[in-house]
Amino acid sequence: MGEKITVENGVVQTPNKPIIPFIEGDGTGPDIWAAASRVLDAAVEKAYNGEKEIEWKEVLAGEKAFNQTGEWLPQETLDVIRDYKIAIKGPLTTPIGGGFRSLNVALRQELDLYTCLRPVRYFDGVPSPVKHPEHVDMAIFRENTEDIYAGIEWQEGSDEVKKVVQFLQDEMGVDKIRFPETSGIGIKPVSAEGTKRLVRSSIQYAIDHGYKNVTLVHKGNIMKFTEGAFKQWGYEVAEEEFGDKVFTWAEYDRIVEKDGKDAANKAQADAEAAGKIIVKDSIADIFLQQILTRPKEHSVVATMNLNGDYISDALAAQVGGIGIAPGANINYDTGHAIFEATHGTAPKYAGLDKVNPSSVILSGVLMLEHLGWTEAAKLITDSMEKTISSKVVTYDFARLMDGAKEVKCSGFADELIKNMG
Ligand SMILES: NC(=O)C1=CN([C@@H]2O[C@H](COP(=O)(O)OP(=O)(O)OC[C@H]3O[C@@H](n4cnc5c(N)ncnc54)[C@H](OP(=O)(O)O)[C@@H]3O)[C@@H](O)[C@H]2O)C=CC1
Numbered sequence: 001m002g003e004k005i006t007v008e009n010g011v012v013q014t015p016n017k018p019i020i021p022f023i024e025g026d027g028t029g030p031d032i033w034a035a036a037s038r039v040l041d042a043a044v045e046k047a048y049n050g051e052k053e054i055e056w057k058e059v060l061a062g063e064k065a066f067n068q069t070g071e072w073l074p075q076e077t078l079d080v081i082r083d084y085k086i087a088i089k090g091p092l093t094t095p096i097g098g099g100f101r102s103l104n105v106a107l108r109q110e111l112d113l114y115t116c117l118r119p120v121r122y123f124d125g126v127p128s129p130v131k132h133p134e135h136v137d138m139a140i141f142r143e144n145t146e147d148i149y150a151g152i153e154w155q156e157g158s159d160e161v162k163k164v165v166q167f168l169q170d171e172m173g174v175d176k177i178r179f180p181e182t183s184g185i186g187i188k189p190v191s192a193e194g195t196k197r198l199v200r201s202s203i204q205y206a207i208d209h210g211y212k213n214v215t216l217v218h219k220g221n222i223m224k225f226t227e228g229a230f231k232q233w234g235y236e237v238a239e240e241e242f243g244d245k246v247f248t249w250a251e252y253d254r255i256v257e258k259d260g261k262d263a264a265n266k267a268q269a270d271a272e273a274a275g276k277i278i279v280k281d282s283i284a285d286i287f288l289q290q291i292l293t294r295p296k297e298h299s300v301v302a303t304m305n306l307n308g309d310y311i312s313d314a315l316a317a318q319v320g321g322i323g324i325a326p327g328a329n330i331n332y333d334t335g336h337a338i339f340e341a342t343h344g345t346a347p348k349y350a351g352l353d354k355v356n357p358s359s360v361i362l363s364g365v366l367m368l369e370h371l372g373w374t375e376a377a378k379l380i381t382d383s384m385e386k387t388i389s390s391k392v393v394t395y396d397f398a399r400l401m402d403g404a405k406e407v408k409c410s411g412f413a414d415e416l417i418k419n420m421g
């Protein structure tokens, strides 16, 4: 009989047979979930000789939920995940321009999963558009509950937008809406609390995983009170809560002001030599250039929701694309987490048993690590390295690799299982 995972004092307690809810997902979701669950089960079986086992519990969301219950995201799904703490999901469709709001975003907001963690690393042999993809070793911490994803927006021409425009013009003295009659309006909340808990978790992650720096990525020159404040609050939490474990560029600037640039450079060099985490910041546009040209300079990246969404797909491209980019939505305070791939439903490939299941498999690896089942996690990453370097890959890699053997989604899972241990 399976048991529930619990969290005590922030530490996940995993029974030998945990019950883990899963959402299969829309589009290619069923293909990649079938492949991923087989790989996860095989790794757990092999690592623990049958002493440990995951009991999967299906919960519904998306099209499958709508077809069976008439609701896109049934309350029962939220209740079960809240109760069982840890879940894993395939991608869910979100209509563009109208229709219902994102179910993926709703799950993150309902369960207050404030960190979207997306580690990006290179597997040897994966085709990449850059010369040195092996220099990419970063972990993105994307704030997951605020920013424009809060969904506060009003449609052009609606009575609501007219009221908002009138309020802005009459009561707030706003005279810079270029075309007030034909504008839609969106609002972007970014808070001190939301920022601080995200940046706190990113610095703790850098400490725990031996990373050298945390970069706060923002567009604070333009959006001063949201993105600019993110930078300021980020430095505050670093200095107030991590003390001499970190050296911040805010501190660097204060030393420049007081004692000049040479003294500040020396202070930073001393901090690096002492193994302190350097907390720095970068404006989002130049950051996107730097991760292409000088990826070694960045390790942990803390940023707001929209920047994090863009950065995840861009960085994933450098190491082979979103077919291999894992993710986790985590609340480090309650221990709730939903693991999910970075990519979407890829609808044109739905049901073809074609796409790369690695994103959701590696999301499962993050889940196994979160559960403390590191031996099973390592079996999968080692097997992934072996399989890719033997050039047995799905279509996305095969089309860019000389001499590759293309296999189906399920075939890639077979190969991973065969190459374990
Ligand atoms: N967390 C989630 O559940 C997410 C959901 N979505 C939703 O998914 C839907 C489709 O979004 P879209 O913008 O097309 O993005 P997708 O990520 O679904 O697909 C875009 C392209 O990425 C490539 N790709 C995606 N998944 C894989 C994979 N597993 N293996 C190999 N290649 C892959 C394919 O490229 P190619 O054509 O070159 O082969 C595909 O055509 C939308 O409704 C969107 O809202 C989007 C992102 C995240």
Ligand SMILES: O=C(O)CCC(=O)C(=O)O
Binding pocket: 092, 093, 094, 102, 103, 104, 105, 309, 312, 342
């Ligand atoms: O919810 C969606 O449809 C898109 C979400 C997304 O792109 C992401 O989380 O990276």
Ligand SMILES: [Mg+2]
Binding pocket: 309, 310, 313, 342
């Ligand atoms: Mg995205």
